[in-house]
Amino acid sequence: MPPTRIGVTAAAGAYSVLVGERTIDTLARELDDARLGPRRIIVSSPRVWDFHGPRFRKAGAERTPVLVEDGERHKNLTTVSRVHDALVKAKADRSTVVIAVGGGVIGDLVGFAAATYLRGIRVVHVPTTLLAQVDSAIGGKTGVNHALGKNLIGSFHAPSLVVADPTVLDTLPRREFRAGLYEVIKYGVITEPALLDRVRSTLPAIFARDPVAVAPLVAASCRIKAHVVSADERESGLRRILNFGHTVGHALEAATNYKRFRHGEAVGYGMLAALSIGVARGVTPASLYDEVLDLITHLGPLPPVSDISSKEALAAIGRDKKVVAGTLHFVAATKRGETTTLTDVSAKEIRTVLKQLGLRA
Ligand SMILES: NC(=O)c1ccc[n+]([C@@H]2O[C@H](COP(=O)([O-])OP(=O)(O)OC[C@H]3O[C@@H](n4cnc5c(N)ncnc54)[C@H](O)[C@@H]3O)[C@@H](O)[C@H]2O)c1
Numbered sequence: 304m305p306p307t308r309i310g311v312t313a314a315a316g317a318y319s320v321l322v323g324e325r326t327i328d329t330l331a332r333e334l335d336d337a338r339l340g341p342r343r344i345i346v347s348s349p350r351v352w353d354f355h356g357p358r359f360r361k362a363g364a365e366r367t368p369v370l371v372e373d374g375e376r377h378k379n380l381t382t383v384s385r386v387h388d389a390l391v392k393a394k395a396d397r398s399t400v401v402i403a404v405g406g407g408v409i410g411d412l413v414g415f416a417a418a419t420y421l422r423g424i425r426v427v428h429v430p431t432t433l434l435a436q437v438d439s440a441i442g443g444k445t446g447v448n449h450a451l452g453k454n455l456i457g458s459f460h461a462p463s464l465v466v467a468d469p470t471v472l473d474t475l476p477r478r479e480f481r482a483g484l485y486e487v488i489k490y491g492v493i494t495e496p497a498l499l500d501r502v503r504s505t506l507p508a509i510f511a512r513d514p515v516a517v518a519p520l521v522a523a524s525c526r527i528k529a530h531v532v533s534a535d536e537r538e539s540g541l542r543r544i545l546n547f548g549h550t551v552g553h554a555l556e557a558a559t560n561y562k563r564f565r566h567g568e569a570v571g572y573g574m575l576a577a578l579s580i581g582v583a584r585g586v587t588p589a590s591l592y593d594e595v596l597d598l599i600t601h602l603g604p605l606p607p608v609s610d611i612s613s614k615e616a617l618a619a620i621g622r623d624k625k626v627v628a629g630t631l632h633f634v635a636a637t638k639r640g641e642t643t644t645l646t647d648v649s650a651k652e653i654r655t656v657l658k659q660l661g662l663r664a
């Protein structure tokens with residue numbers, strides 16, 4: 304299948320997202336065509352580079368990549384400084400392009416390093432996890448964690464190009480792969496029901512990482528994310544729909560110190576919570592809740608929640624960035640592919656749904 308090219312508009316300039324099998328092999332040409340050079344410095348993690356480094360030999364980048372650790376606990380200013388150090392040592396200048404090769408952690412932190420080096424140099428994302436391909440590489444949100452909270456330090460810095468090649472997902476641990484699928488389901492619920500049908504009907508091929516099954520999921524997801532962030536780069540309105548399932552999802556992650564869940568798994572629970580609140584309100588059809596529950600159940604087991612205190616999870620929601628000037632913007636589904644924002648969801652309603660999910664009092 305030929306690659307799919309998706310355009311994104313951003314305040315800093317338009318860029319393309321290229322999705323397709325073996326697109327990494329044509330990276331050099333893409334970079335040349337987009338006039339991204341002459342100097343190109345790759346930043347990746349030892350793990351990702353061990354698996355996929357050889358594929359970048361012909362990317363026209365400098366021979367030695369900068370390698371930094373990529374666990375969530377390394378997503379901090381110290382690691383950003385390491386990237387800065389390497390850029391200074393390499394005498395990177397305003398014309399240098401940084402190529403981030405890795406999952407969402409590498410993308411976010413390298414994007415932030417590029418945003419802040421010389422007040423901003425260009426960055427290209429080559430996402431290597433499903434989550435990064437369908438979500439984090441597009442939209443220009445960059446940043447790192449602070450000791451007191453996740454993603455508290457950051458900036459908007461749109462990439463100059465994104466190249467998503469599903470063949471790199473072969474080496475991804477199954478749990479990481481699955482975590483990305485919950486975000487794909489999210490896109491299905493909020494705007495494109497056909498995605499739900501597609502995941503459902505091709506699940507074995509998807510889990511086998513057959514690019515013929517995976518590439519269309521990535522392309523459809525990228526198209527949706529690209530459309531949403533093009534219309535609302537800074538999240539003042541439309542972009543909020545991407546937070547579907549994230550209010551409760553983030554709360555579960557925070558209540559377990561970001562250690563128990565992969566982000567997508569928490570979103571899996573969060574989507575069920577959002578659907579459940581919608582059903583209780585009469586805005587969401589019960590059939591949609593049943594459909595998503597069934598799909599999520601088919602993906603495999605989610606980590607347990609029975610020891611998590613619903614009170615703590617609720618407190619985490621109060622601290623969430625989605626609370627704007629004291630108002631929680633809660634995204635609920637009105638039918639397959641459509642949402643509405645509720646601004647009057649009460650603590651009691653959320654608490655009830657958390658208990659339904661299995662959290663303790
Ligand atoms: N900027 C955004 O809009 C946005 C959106 C969603 C999430 N995020 C951020 O993304 C991060 C999560 O990203 P993630 O889920 O990709 O996790 P990650 O970057 O931590 O990667 C997960 C693991 O997979 C490994 N890995 C990556 N690619 C691999 C491959 N091809 N084969 C084998 N192993 C591979 C990594 O080494 C790591 O151990 C979070 O920090 C989150 O805040 C950002």
Ligand SMILES: [Zn+2]
Pocket residue numbers: 438486549566570
């Ligand atoms: Zn998410």
